[in-house]
Amino acid sequence: MELTSDSTIVFEAWGIPVNSTIVNTWIIMVLLTGASMLITRKLRPDVPPNRWRTMLEVIVQGIQSQIQEITIRPARHLLYFAGTLFLFIATSNLLLVVPGFHPPTASLSTTAALALAVLVAVPLFGITSRGFGGYLKTYIEPSVIMLPFNIISEFTRGISLAIRLYGNIMSGAVIAAILLGVAPFFFPVVMDMLGLLTGLVQAYIFAILATVYISSATADPHPTKSEKETT
Template structure:
């Protein structure tokens, strides 16, 4: 049994084999872009929202509110990035209920790629928000002796994110394979329900952790005049 979509070759592009991981990743991306385009193509402020637009606005509002609770600098700074991560991972995991579809997040290469995007986004958001000097200064807090430990901690975040997402998705596939070999007529329904729940939870956890890491790298918002007067 092939648990990872990397092992399933769909076709060859010249001498390059194209695995199910790549194909399913593009399916998820096309699906997300296509649905977004169809829902928002006739978007007008003076027009009452329909059911699909209301559903999309509800999802965006929920993502924004969750990010707003985590980051102190406002949801608009990271909602596009963290929200996209959540939608991609959630859609990938939820599509496992479709027969023959293997979630690209069950591939270590996909989880590593997602983690690398987070590791790149962390310094970018930090530098854009507070400048290079303030971002680099965080590595020597509270003292210069903490520099190597802070650097190690920065990379360990990425390893933790990748292994957590991959491990949870892969463990779900292993458990499903074991249960299906025991009782193939009863457990598919149960595992589909469990897969929907765990897929949503893993997408939520990954996006929230990415938001927390990005928020920690961003500078504290400047105090207003009233806040300075209260503090003094």
């Protein structure tokens, strides 16, 4: 039994092996982009929204409201980044119920890539918000002694993000596969339903943690009175 789909090579392109994880990621990308294009292709202000457009508006506004609850300075770029994380991970985890489909989030390479993206995004958002010096200053706060701990903390946050998501999704997929062999009907259905719930919760946790990390990196270390009252 394979624990990861990275070893399943689907085809090779210019000598580079393309595994099942990458192909499944592409499938998810096509699904998300295609659905978005189909729903938003004839978007006009004077046309009342249909049920699909309303569904997308509810999802996007839900993500936006979650970000607004966390960060003081909500920005469109943070929505693009955290929203895409959530949608990608949630779609990937929901496709767990499709027979023969290995969710890319069940691969440590995918979760590591997402964690790496978060690891890079945090300083980028921080530098954009505070400036290069301002962001580096956060590593020596509250004192210089905390510098190594802050650096370690930065990396462990990424690793914990990757391992948490990978462990939850991979374990769900493995357990479902084992139970399919032991008790072919009842238990796999229950476990898959549980996996759907776990997948959505993990997508939410991953996106929220990424937003929190980015928000903490962009937050003003000396907030004004109005900002304190807001928080």
